[in-house]
Amino acid sequence: MTPPDSGDPAACFQPSYRVSRERLLEAAHALSARHPVLVDSRSIAPRGPEGETLALDWACFGARRPRHALVLSSGTHGVEGYTGSAIQHHVLANVLPRLALAPDTALVIQHANNPYGFAWHRRVNEDNVDFNRNFRERFDPTQCPADYEALYDCLNPTDLDAARETGRWARIDAFIAEHGLRRFQQAAVEGQYRYPAGMQFGGHAQAAGTRHLLALVREHLRDAQTVIWLDFHTGLGDFGACELITGAPIADAGYAFSQQVWSDGVKSAAGGESVSTPLNGLLDRGLAAALPAGARFAFAYPEYGTWEPMRVIRAMRADNWLAHHGDRGDATGRAIETDMLEAFRPDSRDWERRVVASGAALVAQALARLPGAKR
Numbered sequence: 311m312t313p314p315d316s317g318d319p320a321a322c323f324q325p326s327y328r329v330s331r332e333r334l335l336e337a338a339h340a341l342s343a344r345h346p347v348l349v350d351s352r353s354i355a356p357r358g359p360e361g362e363t364l365a366l367d368w369a370c371f372g373a374r375r376p377r378h379a380l381v382l383s384s385g386t387h388g389v390e391g392y393t394g395s396a397i398q399h400h401v402l403a404n405v406l407p408r409l410a411l412a413p414d415t416a417l418v419i420q421h422a423n424n425p426y427g428f429a430w431h432r433r434v435n436e437d438n439v440d441f442n443r444n445f446r447e448r449f450d451p452t453q454c455p456a457d458y459e460a461l462y463d464c465l466n467p468t469d470l471d472a473a474r475e476t477g478r479w480a481r482i483d484a485f486i487a488e489h490g491l492r493r494f495q496q497a498a499v500e501g502q503y504r505y506p507a508g509m510q511f512g513g514h515a516q517a518a519g520t521r522h523l524l525a526l527v528r529e530h531l532r533d534a535q536t537v538i539w540l541d542f543h544t545g546l547g548d549f550g551a552c553e554l555i556t557g558a559p560i561a562d563a564g565y566a567f568s569q570q571v572w573s574d575g576v577k578s579a580a581g582g583e584s585v586s587t588p589l590n591g592l593l594d595r596g597l598a599a600a601l602p603a604g605a606r607f608a609f610a611y612p613e614y615g616t617w618e619p620m621r622v623i624r625a626m627r628a629d630n631w632l633a634h635h636g637d638r639g640d641a642t643g644r645a646i647e648t649d650m651l652e653a654f655r656p657d658s659r660d661w662e663r664r665v666v667a668s669g670a671a672l673v674a675q676a677l678a679r680l681p682g683a684k685r
């Protein structure tokens with residue numbers, strides 16, 4: 311196997327979900343000479359575009375049932391997994407071969423939380439569900455923000471007829487002129503539980519992937535006392551910039567611990583500190599509830615900026631139209647898929663280098679705070 315890194319961080323980016331997964335499994339095998347390795351793969355029913363298995367892969371290096379663990383996860387928002395997995399491949403090639411771990415400590419690569427979206431270049435999963443709005447105990451099928459209801463037809467067109475589209479965008483522009491871009495962003499991405507074919511659907515039940523991830527955490531982290539977790543995202547913020555976001559309220563103990571781990575600080579979406587607006591059903595809240603009582607839990611979503619918000623929202627809106635009304639195989643479908651990829655994984659070597667370097671620095675800070683890890 312050729313290591314994915316040959317001095318250039320951009321080389322950590324993989325050409326597809328399938329190749330990324332294969333390289334992860336190869337690297338895990340190769341690293342078994344240095345660390346105890348456990349791989350727990352949980353597959354979902356659909357297949358990828360090449361017929362490949364789609365799975366959440368928990369690759370644990372070090373203690374089988376750790377007291378102290380750093381978890382790096384990717385692909386919560388499918389297509390954003392190109393970036394998270396690039397950082398994971400950097401760690402596999404450059405950090406794990408040199409890392410010393412105490413017998414009660416582990417580093418976990420959790421590859422592709424939403425493998426369907428990663429493989430098919432969507433942000434949502436196989437049920438059109440936003441994985442990061444799906445971590446709830448109860449689902450209320452009437453829950454939907456009033457602004458989303460008001461803009462439903464504009465956000466979720468059933469056709470791309472030019473005249474009708476002009477009218478819809480005029481209504482969106484009028485909404486932004488009256489209420490501001492941030493309130494439009496809130497309406498578009500906050501999450502809704504009413505319309506399964508609409509953008510930002512949070513689900514009517516926990517998705518298979520959600521249940522798999524929570525089961526992996528309950529099983530493998532049941533003895534954990536310290537858990538530090540990074541879940542990598544893209545699509546929000548300035549090009550190549552990083553913001554660390556958490557769903558934890560400012561009063562939460564995990565919020566304070568997260569501030570200690572990452573020197574630049576973590577911003578609470580719930581507390582209104584972040585470029586992200588407050589959101590529903592977040593993964594980190596689900597994980598916090600699944601971990602043993604009393605475990606110290608530091609969590610951050612590193613969010614890497616790509617293009618301006620309206621370009622990203624336009625790509626997501628078109629992708630949702632394509633999934634329900636279009637054809638992925640025709641010219642329009644291919645163009646929409648290309649725009650989706652560009653919105654969440656810009657075709658820029660400079661951008662790639664910046665995000666891999668940033669991810670590596672965040673991992674180094676986390677390892678410095680993890681008991682039992684020595685670089």
Ligand SMILES: [Zn+2]
Pocket residue numbers: 386387390542543544545
């Ligand atoms: Zn995301």
